[in-house]
Amino acid sequence: MENLRSGYLFPEISKREFDHRQKHPQEKLIRLGIGDTTEPIPDIITSAMAEYALALSTVGGYKGYGAEQGNKELRVAIAEKLYRNMGIKGNEVFVSDGAQCDISRLQMLFGSDVTVAVQDPSFPAYIDSSVIFGRGGKFEEETGQYGNITYMKCCPENNFFPNLSTRNTPKTDVIFFCSPNNPTGNAASYHQLKRLVEFAKSNGSIIIYDSSYAAFISDHSPRSIYEIPGAKQVAIEISSFSKCAGFTGVRLGWTIVPEELRYSNGFPVIKDFDRIMCTCFNGASSISQAGGLACLSEEGYKAMIAVVDYYKENAKIIAETFTSLGLKVYGGENAPYIWVHFPGQTSWDVFTEILSKTHIMTIPGTGFGPAGQEYIRFSAFGHRETVLEASRRLRNLYK
Amino acid sequence: MENLRSGYLFPEISKREFDHRQKHPQEKLIRLGIGDTTEPIPDIITSAMAEYALALSTVGGYKGYGAEQGNKELRVAIAEKLYRNMGIKGNEVFVSDGAQCDISRLQMLFGSDVTVAVQDPSFPAYIDSSVIFGRGGKFEEETGQYGNITYMKCCPENNFFPNLSTRNTPKTDVIFFCSPNNPTGNAASYHQLKRLVEFAKSNGSIIIYDSSYAAFISDHSPRSIYEIPGAKQVAIEISSFSKCAGFTGVRLGWTIVPEELRYSNGFPVIKDFDRIMCTCFNGASSISQAGGLACLSEEGYKAMIAVVDYYKENAKIIAETFTSLGLKVYGGENAPYIWVHFPGQTSWDVFTEILSKTHIMTIPGTGFGPAGQEYIRFSAFGHRETVLEASRRLRNLYK
Numbered sequence: 001m002e003n004l005r006s007g008y009l010f011p012e013i014s015k016r017e018f019d020h021r022q023k024h025p026q027e028k029l030i031r032l033g034i035g036d037t038t039e040p041i042p043d044i045i046t047s048a049m050a051e052y053a054l055a056l057s058t059v060g061g062y063k064g065y066g067a068e069q070g071n072k073e074l075r076v077a078i079a080e081k082l083y084r085n086m087g088i089k090g091n092e093v094f095v096s097d098g099a100q101c102d103i104s105r106l107q108m109l110f111g112s113d114v115t116v117a118v119q120d121p122s123f124p125a126y127i128d129s130s131v132i133f134g135r136g137g138k139f140e141e142e143t144g145q146y147g148n149i150t151y152m153k154c155c156p157e158n159n160f161f162p163n164l165s166t167r168n169t170p171k172t173d174v175i176f177f178c179s180p181n182n183p184t185g186n187a188a189s190y191h192q193l194k195r196l197v198e199f200a201k202s203n204g205s206i207i208i209y210d211s212s213y214a215a216f217i218s219d220h221s222p223r224s225i226y227e228i229p230g231a232k233q234v235a236i237e238i239s240s241f242s243k244c245a246g247f248t249g250v251r252l253g254w255t256i257v258p259e260e261l262r263y264s265n266g267f268p269v270i271k272d273f274d275r276i277m278c279t280c281f282n283g284a285s286s287i288s289q290a291g292g293l294a295c296l297s298e299e300g301y302k303a304m305i306a307v308v309d310y311y312k313e314n315a316k317i318i319a320e321t322f323t324s325l326g327l328k329v330y331g332g333e334n335a336p337y338i339w340v341h342f343p344g345q346t347s348w349d350v351f352t353e354i355l356s357k358t359h360i361m362t363i364p365g366t367g368f369g370p371a372g373q374e375y376i377r378f379s380a381f382g383h384r385e386t387v388l389e390a391s392r393r394l395r396n397l398y399k
Numbered sequence: 400m401e402n403l404r405s406g407y408l409f410p411e412i413s414k415r416e417f418d419h420r421q422k423h424p425q426e427k428l429i430r431l432g433i434g435d436t437t438e439p440i441p442d443i444i445t446s447a448m449a450e451y452a453l454a455l456s457t458v459g460g461y462k463g464y465g466a467e468q469g470n471k472e473l474r475v476a477i478a479e480k481l482y483r484n485m486g487i488k489g490n491e492v493f494v495s496d497g498a499q500c501d502i503s504r505l506q507m508l509f510g511s512d513v514t515v516a517v518q519d520p521s522f523p524a525y526i527d528s529s530v531i532f533g534r535g536g537k538f539e540e541e542t543g544q545y546g547n548i549t550y551m552k553c554c555p556e557n558n559f560f561p562n563l564s565t566r567n568t569p570k571t572d573v574i575f576f577c578s579p580n581n582p583t584g585n586a587a588s589y590h591q592l593k594r595l596v597e598f599a600k601s602n603g604s605i606i607i608y609d610s611s612y613a614a615f616i617s618d619h620s621p622r623s624i625y626e627i628p629g630a631k632q633v634a635i636e637i638s639s640f641s642k643c644a645g646f647t648g649v650r651l652g653w654t655i656v657p658e659e660l661r662y663s664n665g666f667p668v669i670k671d672f673d674r675i676m677c678t679c680f681n682g683a684s685s686i687s688q689a690g691g692l693a694c695l696s697e698e699g700y701k702a703m704i705a706v707v708d709y710y711k712e713n714a715k716i717i718a719e720t721f722t723s724l725g726l727k728v729y730g731g732e733n734a735p736y737i738w739v740h741f742p743g744q745t746s747w748d749v750f751t752e753i754l755s756k757t758h759i760m761t762i763p764g765t766g767f768g769p770a771g772q773e774y775i776r777f778s779a780f781g782h783r784e785t786v787l788e789a790s791r792r793l794r795n796l797y798k
Contacts, residue, residue: 001508001671011467011677036463046456049686050449056649057445064435064647064780068410097496097650097684104679108503108531109400112511128678132507248463249685250455251496272400278410279527280503285496285684286648287448381463 003138003146004131009124009367010034017361024359030390032318033361035182035336035379037246039310041291042303045245048294049287063286068278070095070254071289077296078254082214082239086226088256092270094277095292097284098253099212099240100125103176106208106236106255107133108276109269114173117150119162121183121368121375123210126176144370153371156330156341160186164199171203177225178210180217183368183377184339185315185331187221193228200234204264207235212253215244215308217334232258236269243336243381245295245304252288311336314387315380321391325398336380339365343374350376358393402537402545403530408523408766409433416760423758429789431717432760434581434735434778436645438709440690441702444644447693448686462685467677469494469653470688476695477653481613481638485625487655491669493676494691496683497652498611498639499524502575505607505635505654506532507675508668513572516549518561520582520767520774522609525575543769552770555729555740559585563598570602576624577609579616582767582776583738584714584730586620592627599633603663606634611652614643614707616733631657635668642735642780644694644703651687710735713786714779720790724797735779738764742773749775757792 013033021029055061069075069091076090096102103125112134118126127149130136137147145151150172152162160181162169177196179188188196200207209225217223225235240253257270294300315332322329328341342350347364354360354376363379365372380387412432420428454460468474468490475489495501502524511533517525526548529535536546544550549571551561559580561568576595578587587595599606608624616622624634639652656669693699711732718731727740741749746763753759753775762778764771779786 001674004674034464038461038463040457040461041455043456046452049452053445053448053452053686053690056440056645057442058439062437062439062645064437064645065433066648098681100681101679104507112533125678132675132678134511246455246461246463249465249682251681251684275400275403276531279524279531280500282497282499282650283648285650285687287452287686288684291452 001132003136004128009363013361013363013367016355020355020359027359030360030382030386030393032378032382032390033363035243036381037243037248038381038383039246039307041246042300042307044297044300044303045291045294048300049250049291052290053287066283066286066289068281068283069274070284071286071293074289074293077293081296081301083224083226083256086224087232088226088258092256092258094255094257094273095284095289096253096255096281097251097288098242099210099238102238102253102255103208104129105276105280106238106273108280109272110174115148115150115170117152117169117172117175118369119154119177119181120151120370121154121365121372122176123178123182124368144366151369151371154181154184154186155371156328159192160184160330161188161192161195164195169199172205175200175205175207176210177207178212180213180221180335181331182213182335183337183363183365183372185333185335185337187217187219187334190220190222190227193222193225197225197228197231197234201230205234206261206269209235209237210239211237212240212243213335214239215305216312216336218312219334221334226256226258232260234261236261241292241295244308245291246307247288247291250288250291252284252292310384311380314382314384317387317391318378318380321394325395327398332380338378338380340376340378341374342376345374347373347375354394354397358390358397360390360393400531402535403527408762412760412762412766415754419754419758426758429759429781429785429792431777431781431789432762434642434780436642436647437780437782438645438706440645441699441706443696443699443702444690444693448649448690451689452686465682465685465688467680467682468673469683470685470692473688473692473695476692480695480700482623482625482655485623486631487625487657491655491657493654493656493672494683494688495652495654495680496650496687497641498609498637501637501652501654502607503528504675504679505637505672507679508671509573514547514549514569516551516568516571516574517768518553518576518580519550519769520553520764520771521575522577522581523767543765550768550770553580553583553585554770555727558591559583559729560587560591560594563594568598571604574599574604574606575609576606577611578620579612579734580730581612581734582736582762582764582771584732584734584736586616586618586733589619589621589626592621592624596624596627596630596633600629604633605660605668608634608636609638610636611639611642612734613638614704615711615735617711618733620733625655625657631659633660635660640691640694643707644690645706646687646690649687649690651683651691709783710779713781713783716786716790717777717779720793724794726797731779737777737779739775739777740773741775744773746772746774753793753796757789757796759789759792
């Protein structure tokens with residue numbers, strides 16, 4: 001723990017928000033920072049949870065412990081609805097209380113001597129949990145990086161895909177890869193992911209692929225790493241109902257560990273992960289799982305995607321705001337995040353300027369790694385009128 | 400992971416149950432094994448969860464991420480309702496998805512070189528998570544123990560309290576202690592816990608005190624380690640709504656980390672645990688938390704304790720069954736577990752005999768550690784008529 005710097009990004013951002021509110025109690029603060037869902041959950045989904053909860057008061061409907069790996073019906077529904085034609089089976093799906101929690105449980109699979117690579121920029125929990133598990137060295141203020149961790153730079157110059165030549169990317173045991181990416185909003189292409197899988201195969205690496213934003217993909221980018229042939233031998237996939245179903249507070253996610261995935265000694269990784277789920281976890285809330293099942297029903301899925309489309313329209317509004325101001329804008333089409341370039345400025349300076357002058361919360365790019373310098377992440381979660389108001393304020397600031 | 404033996408106790412027991420059902424599909428199996436709640440949750444509690452879930456479909460009632468440490472109102476309610484007069488504050492309460500999950504998160508606080516002590520017998524997750532985190536050596540078939548772990552024998556001969564003389568109990572960094580105990584059902588006395596706290600103080604140890612069964616205490620035994628003066632400087636307490644509120648499937652627990660608790664270098668443990676909750680966890684389900692809050696309302700608490708009393712009556716029936724058969728019986732008065740001595744027999748032999756001849760699932764004592772040899776744990780969770788039927792079958796077997 002000692003190597004970990006004191007501030008985790010998101011609580012730090014919350015603190016800044018709190019301080020700003022204290023200073024400007026009369027201003028209407030707009031939150032485009034932390035990626036927190038804002039729209040009501042479709043009725044068909046909450047009704048399923050309410051019904052399940054009420055049934056727990058009846059002799060016939062009461063249920064105690066569920067399987068640690070998740071309700072079988074939900075595991076099969078995830079496999080069949082979201083991984084159709086990829087050959088993922090229900091027993092390879094482990095239902096959880098969210099992707100962030102699964103990241104830490106996956107860390108338990110490996111000894112403290114494994115090496116880790118992450119995209120730069122990336123969601124901070126990959127690095128922070130790696131440091132907690134003893135895989136990161138000291139933090140170097142100068143580079144903005146922890147020792148012993150490989151930062152794979154992903155920026156417009158390389159189409160947001162790391163240079164996988166041996167010189168640039170050393171052999172690493174575990175590669176965290178998020179697509180559509182948080183924070184850049186970029187979805188990796190089929191050919192990029194094919195190269196990633198090949199790299200992992202030739203290096204004996206395990207990819208931990210985070211597809212939490214897959215429901216936001218608009219084009220033909222892969223929605224899962226398992227669309228790539230051979231990925232089952234090298235990749236674990238984590239994902240979540242948080243952003244697609246508004247389950248950030250309800251807590252429900254899943255991890256796929258294919259039977260084909262083996263350690264270098266041939267032992268199946270799925271057996272160890274199953275043991276970790278049984279020892280260090282005790283199943284996701286049965287009520288949340290009833291909600292997850294409703295999300296995957298025909299009607300529930302349609303309603304859920306309608307909310308995703310609403311957020312995508314928000315993303316379009318934010319992206320167009322900056323495009324019209326002549327700034328370079330990335331993401332937004334396949335993800336609820338818009339990644340805006342402010343050349344020549346530090347991201348904390350831009351963050352502070354936007355907050356103090358427009359009362360809009362954002363996230364400074366360097367919060368996601370040193371390659372986020374000069375960038376700001378805008379979240380597309382929010383009510384439409386709030387997003388439109390944010391757009392007006394930003395146009396006024398930069399006109 | 401390699402040091403961990405392949406079978407986690409409870410899934411192994413489930414497998415035996417499955418095999419038995421296949422062989423005897425016509426017999427009515429009675430489950431007094433895994434401590435899984437069976438009675439409906441009081442309506443006032445499930446209604447609160449259903450209402451919360453339905454409100455998530457409304458603009459006014461929708462909420463996204465909650466605080467990683469839990470809803471403030473619930474943290475304060477736990478502190479005030481369950482730790483009154485002990486000086487525990489709401490900010491020292493961390494709401495979670497259950498005690499078993501918290502055990503693993505607490506393991507993240509410490510480096511892999513810390514030494515661990517557990518009661519023998521004890522709930523397997525203390526040892527198994529310690530082994531996953533690299534703190535256990537190889538498993539020795541002969542002793543039934545892992546290397547590097549101190550097994551503190553707790554048996555009738557020492558009033559279920561370990562010999563804390565330096566010769567018997569070496570200095571250890573972390574001591575797991577569960578009271579009322581799973582599996583023996585024994586609640587430690589005030590004077591025993593005072594000795595434990597003094598031992599931890601003089602050795603610089605941290606106690607991880609598991610009070611998950613505190614609601615079952617009938618006598619004056621402490622319901623929390625914090626009833627002991629000075630405990631806040633040496634003890635973390637984990638607890639749960641699982642067994643008292645029937646939340647085994649709903650998933651809700653908590654951990655108390657007092658501000659006064661420091662590492663040997665003076666750094667507050669609460670700061671590290673807060674960081675772990677923010678990085679490796681993302682809050683318990685908001686719906687479950689609404690249920691927890693209802694459990695602590697005046698009416699909800701009364702209803703919840705009525706169910707606990709029902710299980711305690713079950714425990715009495717099971718204990719009397721064996722007492723009348725002339726067997727030595729422990730536990731049951733302050734816990735939902737009855738610990739029965741079958742002198743001269745191995746616990747797996749007794750388990751197998753009971754299962755094959757009476758179709759009753761139990762748990763063999765050695766599943767909880769080598770000191771559980773010759774013992775069987777009976778759970779008091781079950782419908783009354785099932786428990787009475789079990790009593791009849793057992794009386795027939797041993798008459």
